[in-house]
Amino acid sequence: xxxxxxxxxxxxxxxxxxxxxxxxxxxxxxxxxLIGPNGAGKTTTFNLLTGVYKPDTGKMFLDGVxxxxxxTIEINKAGIARTFQNIRLFKNMSVLDNVKIGLHNNYSxxxxxxxxxxxSFFKSERQMNERAHDILSVFNLDQDANLLxxxxxxxxxxxxxxxxxxxxxxxxxxxxxxAAGMNPSETEELMETITLIRKKYDVTILLIEHDMKLxxxxxxxxxxxxxxxxxxxxxxxxxxNNPEVIKAYLGE
Amino acid sequence: xxxxxAKQVSNSTRSNLITIGAIIIVYIICQIMIANGSISNxxxxxxxxxxxxxxxxxxLNLTVGILGELSLGHAGFMCIGAFxxxxxxxxxxDTIPNxxxxxxxxxxxxxxxxxxxGSLIGTVVLRLRGDYLAIVTLAFNEIIKNVMNVLYIxxxxxxxxxxxxxxxxxxxxxxxQTIVNGPxxxxxxxxxxxxxxxxxLLILTFIIxxxxxxxxxxxxxxxxxxxxxxxxxxxxxITKFKILAFTISASLxxxxxxxxxxxxxxxxxxxxxxxxxxxxxILVFVVLGGIGNLRGSIIAAVVLTLxxxxxxxxxxxxxxxxxxxxxVMMIFNWNPKCIAWRKNHSIKGYLAMLFNKQKKEA
Ligand SMILES: Nc1ncnc2c1ncn2[C@@H]1O[C@H](COP(=O)(O)OP(=O)(O)OP(=O)(O)O)[C@@H](O)[C@H]1O
Ligand SMILES: [Mg+2]
Numbered sequence: 327x328x329x330x331x332x333x334x335x336x337x338x339x340x341x342x343x344x345x346x347x348x349x350x351x352x353x354x355x356x357x358x359x360l361i362g363p364n365g366a367g368k369t370t371t372f373n374l375l376t377g378v379y380k381p382d383t384g385k386m387f388l389d390g391v392x393x394x395x396x397x398t399i400e401i402n403k404a405g406i407a408r409t410f411q412n413i414r415l416f417k418n419m420s421v422l423d424n425v426k427i428g429l430h431n432n433y434s435x436x437x438x439x440x441x442x443x444x445x446s447f448f449k450s451e452r453q454m455n456e457r458a459h460d461i462l463s464v465f466n467l468d469q470d471a472n473l474l475x476x477x478x479x480x481x482x483x484x485x486x487x488x489x490x491x492x493x494x495x496x497x498x499x500x501x502x503x504x505a506a507g508m509n510p511s512e513t514e515e516l517m518e519t520i521t522l523i524r525k526k527y528d529v530t531i532l533l534i535e536h537d538m539k540l541x542x543x544x545x546x547x548x549x550x551x552x553x554x555x556x557x558x559x560x561x562x563x564x565x566x567n568n569p570e571v572i573k574a575y576l577g578e
Numbered sequence: 579x580x581x582x583x584a585k586q587v588s589n590s591t592r593s594n595l596i597t598i599g600a601i602i603i604v605y606i607i608c609q610i611m612i613a614n615g616s617i618s619n620x621x622x623x624x625x626x627x628x629x630x631x632x633x634x635x636x637x638l639n640l641t642v643g644i645l646g647e648l649s650l651g652h653a654g655f656m657c658i659g660a661f662x663x664x665x666x667x668x669x670x671x672d673t674i675p676n677x678x679x680x681x682x683x684x685x686x687x688x689x690x691x692x693x694x695x696g697s698l699i700g701t702v703v704l705r706l707r708g709d710y711l712a713i714v715t716l717a718f719n720e721i722i723k724n725v726m727n728v729l730y731i732x733x734x735x736x737x738x739x740x741x742x743x744x745x746x747x748x749x750x751x752x753x754x755q756t757i758v759n760g761p762x763x764x765x766x767x768x769x770x771x772x773x774x775x776x777x778x779l780l781i782l783t784f785i786i787x788x789x790x791x792x793x794x795x796x797x798x799x800x801x802x803x804x805x806x807x808x809x810x811x812x813x814x815x816i817t818k819f820k821i822l823a824f825t826i827s828a829s830l831x832x833x834x835x836x837x838x839x840x841x842x843x844x845x846x847x848x849x850x851x852x853x854x855x856x857x858x859x860i861l862v863f864v865v866l867g868g869i870g871n872l873r874g875s876i877i878a879a880v881v882l883t884l885x886x887x888x889x890x891x892x893x894x895x896x897x898x899x900x901x902x903x904x905x906v907m908m909i910f911n912w913n914p915k916c917i918a919w920r921k922n923h924s925i926k927g928y929l930a931m932l933f934n935k936q937k938k939e940a
Contacts, residue, residue, distance in 0.1 A: 402813035416804035440793025
């Protein structure tokens with residue numbers, strides 16, 4: 327069964343059909359790229375998949391479960407986590423605490439146990455710290471754990487967003503332009519990290535990216551959006567050589 | 579509203595211990611001064627108020643600084659805590675002669691009553707944000723205060739009677755007792771509050787909030803403050819944790835109310851003690867002490883409570899001085915240059931310098 331199966335998803339803002347008939351099937355473990363010119367509707371698609379916007383047409387299934395119309399919290403609990411194009415870290419919290427927010431629903435002790443410092447508090451916190459450090463070390467952020475997240479350099483902030491999303495233990499990870507603003511060597515490193523987390527955390531990935539080197543380098547399939555509709559969808563070599571795609575990117 | 583960045587984790591644990599230590603030292607100094615009679619009557623009468631104002635400020639900081647929502651109704655919860663607990667203490671003053679047990683129960687009842695009301699109001703108002711929330715909480719504050727002014731409650735052998743008309747319509751039987759008497763409030767509450775208990779409650783309030791902040795729920799609350807959309811995408815239940823923070827904040831204000839009502843003989847809800855004047859004064863403590871800075875809340879509450887009392891001799895000029903101090907404190911706390919100056923000239927910094935020098939010389 328497909329990890330994500332979406333049929334005819336669509337949404338309008340006023341008169342603008344931002345996304346129309348978005349259909350995609352992502353198999354478990356796949357790394358799918360979502361590309362398209364500026365304003366094509368890529369981020370809006372992510373917002374639909376994560377329940378930020380309610381679709382006005384279409385259906386979506388995660389691992390066979392209908393998640394159409396569910397809210398953001400329910401969809402995260404169902405197993406979809408995401409990062410944001412415009413970074414949205416918890417700025418006044420430490421790097422470690424940002425990841426521990428991701429772990430929030432995977433560990434549980436009551437508020438009272440936290441205030442009274444009961445044994446369950448210490449046990450869960452110890453496990454959470456271990457797991458959080460574990461995830462941070464994958465991204466080479468371990469030594470920055472106690473820094474305020476707002477004080478991280480830009481590239482590390484992007485990585486922390488991915489770490490935090492991974493901490494929720496998702497089946498499907500949505501990355502919105504993870505390499506935006508990174509220099510070539512940082513992008514290179516990010517590609518390696520993405521390859522690593524796929525194996526280590528057994529996660530399926532759908533990523534939006536403008537950096538063609540990254541897309542053609544690691545994506546196994548590519549979906550091209552243009553003006554909210556599908557322009558091409560399939561294997562990288564087919565999609566990237568498609569004259570329609572080249573035209574959309576280079577202009578008429 | 580801009581939030582002050584949190585400090586590093588290990589650092590803040592130490593600074594919290596310092597705060598608690600400082601409170602205890604101040605308590606001991608006051609006790610010594612009381613013992614050898616070197617404390618003025620004015621100051622002596624202010625010891626318990628200083629504690630409940632500090633509790634009010636610290637607990638409001640949970641809503642304003644940690645949750646990041648502006649509430650202008652904090653005195654309403656103090657009011658409920660004060661009345662609920664005073665009612666209990668007056669009814670049970672004969673049946674529970676043990677002051678410790680009675681007052682402990684009174685504190686729990688005050689906290690619980692305020693928590694119930696807090697969760698109720700929180701459920702209704704926390705959908706609103708920013709200025710809207712501020713206005714609606716202020717309105718609730720006024721409603722609570724006004725209801726307490728028309729409420730009559732009496733007790734007789736049949737149980738508790740309520741009225742919002744007058745004492746006569748309570749229809750109490752012979753020997754029945756009117757406990758809450760409308761605008762005349764509650765009289766004859768046992769004066770169970772002591773400075774020691776007040777200090778203890780202040781420390782407890784401080785520890786409760788610190789422990790909350792450094793736990794799973796507290797992190798969720800701060801995540802909502804920092805970025806609502808990201809918190810939702812991490813599966814954090816926004817409504818639940820907002821109400822939780824608001825409720826805890828309200829219940830601690832209720833505890834302050836218990837101290838208030840058990841420190842005076844006549845409890846009346848007025849504009850000055852439970853109206854928005856009080857709510858705004860507490861907010862001033864929080865803002866000047868530093869939003870999110872619990873220690874600052876206590877310092878601001880103490881300084882700004884003592885100041886007008888000690889400036890009484892200046893009569894009409896005292897409010898001018900008070901205003902000037904407010905402005906100076908605001909600049910001191912929030913001006914970036916002042917913050918930088920304080921960092922360079924902190925006591926901790928000097929101590930470290932001194933220490934390093936000694937090390938070098940040794
Ligand atoms: N909440 C909204 N209300 C109205 N219009 C919106 C809203 N969100 C997105 N849009 C519009 O939908 C279109 C698609 O926007 P979207 O952000 O999805 O593009 P994108 O493909 O992510 O572009 P970019 O590469 O620049 O990030 C744009 O025209 C945008 O203005
Ligand atoms: Mg986008």
